[in-house]
Amino acid sequence: xxxxxxxxxxxxxxxxxxxxxxxxxxxxxxxxxxxxxxxxxxxxxxxxxxxxxxxxxxxxxxxxxxxxxxxxxxxxxxxxxxxxxxxxxxxxxxxxxxxxxxxxxxxxxxxxxxxxxxxxxxxxxxxxxxxxxxxxxxxxxxxxxxxxxxxxxxxxxxxxxxxxxxxxxxxxxxxxxxxxxxxxxxxxxxxxxxxxxxxxxxxxxxxxxxxxxxxxxxxxxxxxxxxxxxxxxxxxxxxxxxxxxxxxxxxxxxxxxxxxxxxxxxxxxxxxxxxxx
Amino acid sequence: xxxxxxxxxxxxxxxxxxxxxxxxxxxxxxxxxxxxxxxxxxxxxxxxxxxxxxxxxxxxxxxxxxxxxxxxxxxxxxxxxxxxxxxxxxxxxxxxxxxxxxxxxxxxxxxxxxxxxxxxxxxxxxxxxxxxxxxxxxxxxxxxxxxxxxxxxxxxxxxxxxxxxxxxxxxxxxxxxxxxxxxxxxxxxxxxxxxxxxxxxxxxxxxxxxxxxxxxxxxxxxxxxxxxxxxxxxxxxxxxxxxxxxxxxxxxxxxxxxxxxxxxxxxxxxxxxxxxxxxxxxxxxxxxxxxxxxxxxxxxxxxxxxxxxxxxxxxxxxxxx
Numbered sequence: 001x002x003x004x005x006x007x008x009x010x011x012x013x014x015x016x017x018x019x020x021x022x023x024x025x026x027x028x029x030x031x032x033x034x035x036x037x038x039x040x041x042x043x044x045x046x047x048x049x050x051x052x053x054x055x056x057x058x059x060x061x062x063x064x065x066x067x068x069x070x071x072x073x074x075x076x077x078x079x080x081x082x083x084x085x086x087x088x089x090x091x092x093x094x095x096x097x098x099x100x101x102x103x104x105x106x107x108x109x110x111x112x113x114x115x116x117x118x119x120x121x122x123x124x125x126x127x128x129x130x131x132x133x134x135x136x137x138x139x140x141x142x143x144x145x146x147x148x149x150x151x152x153x154x155x156x157x158x159x160x161x162x163x164x165x166x167x168x169x170x171x172x173x174x175x176x177x178x179x180x181x182x183x184x185x186x187x188x189x190x191x192x193x194x195x196x197x198x199x200x201x202x203x204x205x206x207x208x209x210x211x212x213x214x215x216x217x218x219x220x221x222x223x224x225x226x227x228x229x230x231x232x233x234x235x236x237x238x239x240x241x242x243x244x245x246x247x248x249x250x251x252x253x254x255x256x257x258x259x260x261x262x263x264x265x266x267x268x269x270x271x272x273x274x275x276x277x
Numbered sequence: 278x279x280x281x282x283x284x285x286x287x288x289x290x291x292x293x294x295x296x297x298x299x300x301x302x303x304x305x306x307x308x309x310x311x312x313x314x315x316x317x318x319x320x321x322x323x324x325x326x327x328x329x330x331x332x333x334x335x336x337x338x339x340x341x342x343x344x345x346x347x348x349x350x351x352x353x354x355x356x357x358x359x360x361x362x363x364x365x366x367x368x369x370x371x372x373x374x375x376x377x378x379x380x381x382x383x384x385x386x387x388x389x390x391x392x393x394x395x396x397x398x399x400x401x402x403x404x405x406x407x408x409x410x411x412x413x414x415x416x417x418x419x420x421x422x423x424x425x426x427x428x429x430x431x432x433x434x435x436x437x438x439x440x441x442x443x444x445x446x447x448x449x450x451x452x453x454x455x456x457x458x459x460x461x462x463x464x465x466x467x468x469x470x471x472x473x474x475x476x477x478x479x480x481x482x483x484x485x486x487x488x489x490x491x492x493x494x495x496x497x498x499x500x501x502x503x504x505x506x507x508x509x510x511x512x513x514x515x516x517x518x519x520x521x522x523x524x525x526x527x528x529x530x531x532x533x534x535x536x537x538x539x540x541x542x543x544x545x546x547x548x549x550x551x552x553x554x555x556x557x558x559x560x561x562x563x564x565x566x567x568x569x570x571x572x573x574x575x576x577x578x579x580x581x582x583x584x585x586x587x588x589x590x591x592x593x594x595x596x597x598x
Contacts, residue, residue: 167380175367175394189384273429
């Protein structure tokens, strides 16, 4: 506990990031309790209502309360962002570790597949995958996670290639450690720093990819709200007449990405013992 | 007393695009318990490759140990499968490396790394392993071992890290310790301390030490016997005293002549050995040293000289002497 307090004082920005993330996650979890209106109920009279005492941040063209839609949208957006980032980074890291550490034909095959995947734009890949799996939350997460894998795998592989030449890897072999143990316990922890930076950077892009997929009708289906779709649907049409439809979802996405970056930076420093004392 | 480490006919090659590199050729030696054997020679003569071959840490491919036996207490390491070999490393035969700054994982405390190594080889609880780590740190004369065990490698100096490495290597009381240039990266004052430490631990634990170095001063101080390597072959072997007093091979004569001496007149230049070590992928037909040798005769270019006993306990591979 005293450790937590020590780190909190040492990394105030990291604490700010953590608080932002916690607030968003709690909002998403308690959406049914905190949302003032039902996010799906339409009200023709409130169509495009500006922010007011009733609709704190306005209402959309169907007269649905924006705040309630944002709160419920947090569930989908965060589930997609965290889910896709974790799955993509996790699988990518394991593949990169195996590829870099084992080398040889395994490395060759994995890297060629990664290159083929990288030659396709992320959105196109995600489109193909959702189109074949069908639109749903799980499929959206999978579709966004898979294109992330090659990026992560390549960064981690490059890192592992330099790490495995270090003396402590040879020293570990010289005291009788097995290859799997060295790779998982001694090489992998040393790749966490780039992995965290990469994962936090990807968090934002996953939310935006989900927005694009939803806009094309392949993301999480209507009428369930997600930040990305709220943003992409209204951006072109209402940016002048009802800017609150664009500003608030955009603000929420930026805040989550910002919070994740602050938290990720602090986490990377905390996990590196050389940054201590 | 039976030797604890017996190497005979060890031959290691590397298959490269430009041909076969003969890194170690037909090297034999033995070390008894509690004895220090030095392997000397200049860079690229096969010292480290010999050491890595003993540990079976040669990257394969492209490396390959093509012949020979390496017996530790009677077990031939070269015939073991990988799993059994892993059990031997650390518990029977251990190695410390040249570069202590990067030989420890920066993310774990020193004590934890030693404890991990102990629990790898011995079925003991975490507590016991941790206690052993502290005990070993104390053994290698690190002050305040309990506190140091909880520190990370970056909090220690180079000499301290090398001692921690020695502690790790000796934690399971191996019969053989291979020290590959253990002091090259350290300050001169720390060098002496680390060498003394290895020497004391050898006496205390009865470990056989194979000391690899290019520093003849280190050899004179610590080794009982020495072998001289040149271009992957053993060219001379004997007791340290004998070899320093009366070297047989022109290569060792040259090496000794290139060491500065106290009392030599100031204007006198150090003698150097002209030329460079021949490429191991393109060795000459005869003696590999013939090109650089001032006393070479016709026969030296024709055939490789066999290792012959020149005096009791002192053998050399040279046609001339």
